[in-house]
Amino acid sequence: MSARAGIVVTGTEVLTGRIQDLNGPxxxxxxxxxxxxxxxxxxxxDRPADIEAQLRFLAAEGVDLIVTSGGLGPTADDLTVATVARFCGRDLVLDTELEERIAEILRRLTARRSDIDFDSLRAANRKQAMVPAGATILEPVGTAPGVVVPGSPTVLVLPGPPRELQPMWRTAVETDAVRDAIAGRTEYRQETVRMFGLPESALAETLREGERDVPGFERLEITTCLRRGELEIVTRYEPDAAPAYQDLLTLLRDRHGSMIFSEDGSLVDDQVADLLSGRTIATAESxxxxxxxxxxxxxxxASAYVAGGAVCYADTAKVDLLGVPADLIATHGAVSEPVAVAMADGALRRFGADVAVAVTGIAGPGGGTDTKPVGTVCFCVRQAGSEPVTRTVRLPGNRSDVRERSTTVAMHLLRRALRGA
Amino acid sequence: MSARAGIVVTGTEVLTGRIQDLNGPxxxxxxxxxxxxxxxxxxxxDRPADIEAQLRFLAAEGVDLIVTSGGLGPTADDLTVATVARFCGRDLVLDTELEERIAEILRRLTARRSDIDFDSLRAANRKQAMVPAGATILEPVGTAPGVVVPGSPTVLVLPGPPRELQPMWRTAVETDAVRDAIAGRTEYRQETVRMFGLPESALAETLREGERDVPGFERLEITTCLRRGELEIVTRYEPDAAPAYQDLLTLLRDRHGSMIFSEDGSLVDDQVADLLSGRTIATAESxxxxxxxxxxxxxxxASAYVAGGAVCYADTAKVDLLGVPADLIATHGAVSEPVAVAMADGALRRFGADVAVAVTGIAGPGGGTDTKPVGTVCFCVRQAGSEPVTRTVRLPGNRSDVRERSTTVAMHLLRRALRGA
Structure with a gap:
């Protein structure tokens, strides 16, 4: 069995959804x-009793490593280190050399500000130099040090801000304490296939077929996820199950080949960026x-290939900035393929670009009609010297969903057009 | 003591960070x-043993209500309902009327598609009609029904997609089963103060002062959160602790009045939208x-006040589209206040707007110099008939941080300019 881990994310602002947790993922x-x-x-x-309950839960579940994030700041509600020390049965001791190093960082940070009282700042940060006895110290990236407390489980305590946590993680996995904790890990491979335009139920049907027909299918850990019209299929397996994965991939190509846009995990954004190499692009958005x-x-x-874009929210801006004929808007409406084509043409000309994409639609909640309900969005991709490619779709969801999905549809149309498919 | 709850979010794609959880928050x-x-x-x-361990943990912590999200889909890895039924000691039974209603939804959804085999789809969705005996059924918003299983704790099972979960939540809280579970809740007030430009340590110092001097301070549950340069202070308290909150607010105004931009929780986006009423705005972004x-x-x-915007990534676009003089760029560089002013002027003119905001900066990772390192960003807000307001800042972090923070700085400059402060 592989080494196992659990993650404890602390912070009332994260628990209550006022800040999005980026560290867990x-x-x-x-x-x-x-x-x-x-x-x-x-x-x-930020309640010690709740943090401790979670540490106990994960320990009872038999994990080898617990990673915590958050609660290392200077304010009184930052209590993670003290709580972990108690959970691990270790005293909290002041590391005076660490304290001096933190003070040095603060001195540098506040050197150019006259409105801050350095001594009170230093006092507020003193608690950051209190560490569990025998712990490995991870030097601060911001002002907060992390710690690794060896044991069963080993606890790795990291700061909350992602830009501090991420570099510190890299240091932490090199420490003996963390290496020992995860010594029993298994090697896995992970592969990602992405599709666009397939309903999840159709994929489920194909996977049931795979379960029946692919030898070793049960050794593949498959998760599927539908997001903004894209279907992501992630498969983890131990190296000797590779033939089963190859069979699964053949089955997916067979059943849904035209929908697959990525077999190596690359995003449509990566592919569009690659395809734009040597060309320039302009956007025209409503x-x-x-x-x-x-x-x-x-x-x-991106500056190598993005020339620029025009956001023409008002109809007059479509006319003035992109040169969309006013009578085209009057005849077909601002949300129509002819207007999308004229917007793309205008962007192509205006920015002297090689390719242009235009999006015009009704994101809602207002503005829908019987023939063009909320969610109706028209697209045009135009490459210099080629015929325009147009598309009209009706997207589900609220204003924010329609805007996000429209952006994704535009990326896929662009990808297909640039590949010359 | 108030009614207590825990949330169980299921889904391998959420656990592994491939999709961001929006339901927990x-x-x-x-x-x-x-x-x-x-x-x-x-x-x-999506492992039943892990889901069950979390349900047991929350039950042991004494919560009155557990809310789960996810795992109600048609695929084989969707196992939440079966796991909850086992945890609650209830049999899973097929609700044939519910099955018929789900089939009806599928029939409608697939009516316009010829490429889908309806019977296999219906078979895939049959498991969604299996519910714990005695549970209250919540009608599907998509194709998946939710359930409420009464008990100690009561378990409310909701689907994963936010656009299904959110309407279903509203139905769920009206059911007797959920009402009974949270009958013991306490009334709280929650107030939010927002500041821009204050370091977190300075706020910590003021809160320590509050702890010393504000009577009843210990009855205020205060959380602070620094995000993109904005500091958010959220305070929860029972109604009779209102005088303590008023004293805290007076202290904050006293110490940091000029930094406070919101005392009612409104976002800078809300305030800018209000201030733009009756005017139009254009943007010029690099x-x-x-x-x-x-x-x-x-x-x-937003269409009432947003005229449009120009994204001028290439210097030629700044010249051609916004009329920025080429020699201004040659003399001062594209990232300079004179160019920001010319960009704002161009946007004002181009879109015939009442106010324009320009942003030009170095987001990195490349492009920095000794005098203008990565993170250097210049802004200009120009209102028709007024002098331009300019600002240059150096923002910390990576490309994505610099871009996000720049957007926030622009919103605050805009707010101040529109208020005529």
Whole structure:
């Protein structure tokens, strides 16, 4: 049996949903990469009794490693280290050298500010230098150190801000204490197939077929997930079950080949970025209001291929900025394929780009009609010197769903057009 | 003592971070509104043994209500209802009338598709009509029904997709079974103060002062959260502790008045939307790539005040589309206040708007220099007929952090300019 782990995310702001937890999923991914089984993520507020109950629960479930995030700050509600020390039966001791190093960080951080009283700041941060006896100290990335407390289970205590937690994780997995805790891990492979446009029930049917016909199917741990019209199939298996995975893949290609857009886990965003290499793109958006261009510029290096975009929310902006003929809007309505084509043409011209994508639709909640209900969205992808590709869809959900789904549909249309499919 | 609840989120795709859980935080918020104490959110994969362990843990912690989300779909890995039935000691029985209603929904959903075999679809969905004996059935919003299983604790089983879970929650809280489970809830008030630009340590210092000087301070449950430069202070208290909250608020105003932008929980987005009433706005974005206009158009009714925006990633686009003089870019660089002003002017003119916001900066990872390192971002807010307001900041973090923080800084500059402060 593989080494097992649990994650404890602390913080009342996370428990009550005022801040989204990014650490649980991130650490989960890292554990999976290491081949450590993750059984549970638990979230609680800044109450020591609740934190301790979760630590006891995970210990009782027999995990080898508990990773905690959060509660290492200077404020009085940050109690994770003290709670872990008590749970592990260790005293909390002041590490004066660590205290000095934290003070040094604070001195640097506040050097340019005159409005902060350094001594009171330092006092507030003193508690961050209190560590469980015998623990391995992980140097601060921000101002909070982490600790590894060896034992059964070993507890790895990390700070809450992702930009502190992530670098500290990398240090932590190199420590003897963490290495010992996960020594029994199993090697796994993980493969991801992505499809666009297939209903989940149809995939379920194919997987039942696989269960019947693929030898070794039971050794594949398959999870499926439908998100914004994309279906993700993640399969984990031990290396010697690779032939079963190959058979499954053949079955999926057989049944749903035209829907599969990724067999290596790459996202449509990765593929579009690759396909845009050597070309430039411009966007013309109405209902998505900039989400498509924000998505295209999300990755580093986007400036090599993104020329720019126009968000033309008002009809006059469509006319003035993109040169959409006013009578086209009057005749067909702003949400129509002819207007989408004219928007794409305008963007192509305006930005001198090689390819343009236009999105115009009704995100709601208002603005729907009988013939064009909320969720109706028209698209056009135009490459210089080619015929425009257009599409009209009706997307389910609320305003935010329609805007997000529209962005994804645009990415897939773009991908197909750029591949020349 | 108030009624207490726990939330169990199931789904391997959530546990492993491939999909972000929106249900835990959403249900947490609803429970808090009802005055039900939330102690724990636990997340596990689609393994019955793990789901059952979490149910047992929450029951042992003495909660009155467990809410589960996910695992109600048609695929074989959807096992929540069966697991809850076993945990509650109830048989699983086929509800034939419910089965017929689900079939009716499927018939409607697939009416326009010829590529789907209705019978196999119906077979896949039959398991969704298996319910624990004596449970209250919650009618499907999608195709999956929910159930309420009364007992100690009462278990409320909801589907995973937020657009199904949320309407079903509203039905569920009206059922006798859920009402009985949370009968012992306490009334709470919750107030939120938001600040921009204050370091968390300075707030911690003020809260220590409050602990010393505010009578009844210990009856206030205060959580603080720093996010994208905004500091959120949420306080929960029973109605008779209201005077203590008023004293705390007076203290916060006293110490940090100029940093407080919201005392009623409203977001900067709400305030900007209100301030824009009767005016129109245009955006000119470089490094944020459309995120600012996407944020401004996020809320329903944005078409009343958003004229549009230009995403000018390439310098030529800044010149061609916004009329930024090329020599201004050559002299000062694209990331400079003079260029930000010219971008705002261009947007104001181009879209015929009353106010324009421009953002130009270096999001990284490349592009930084000694004088303008990654994170340097210049802003301009220009109202027709007024002097431009400019600002240059250096933001911490990676590309995505810099882009998000820039969007937030722009919203705050806009808010101040529109208030005429």
């Amino acid at each position: 991130w650490v989960a991914d890292r554990l999976l990469e290491l081949g450590v089984e993750l059984a549970h993520i638990t979230i609680c507020g 209902c998505t209001g900039g989400m498509l261009s924000a998505r295209l510029t999300d990755r580093a290096g | 959403w249900v947490a918020d609803r429970l808090l509104e009802l005055g039900v104490e939330l102690a724990h959110i636990t997340i596990c994969g 490094c944020t790539g459309g995120m600012l206009s996407a944020r401004l158009t996020d809320r329903a009714g």
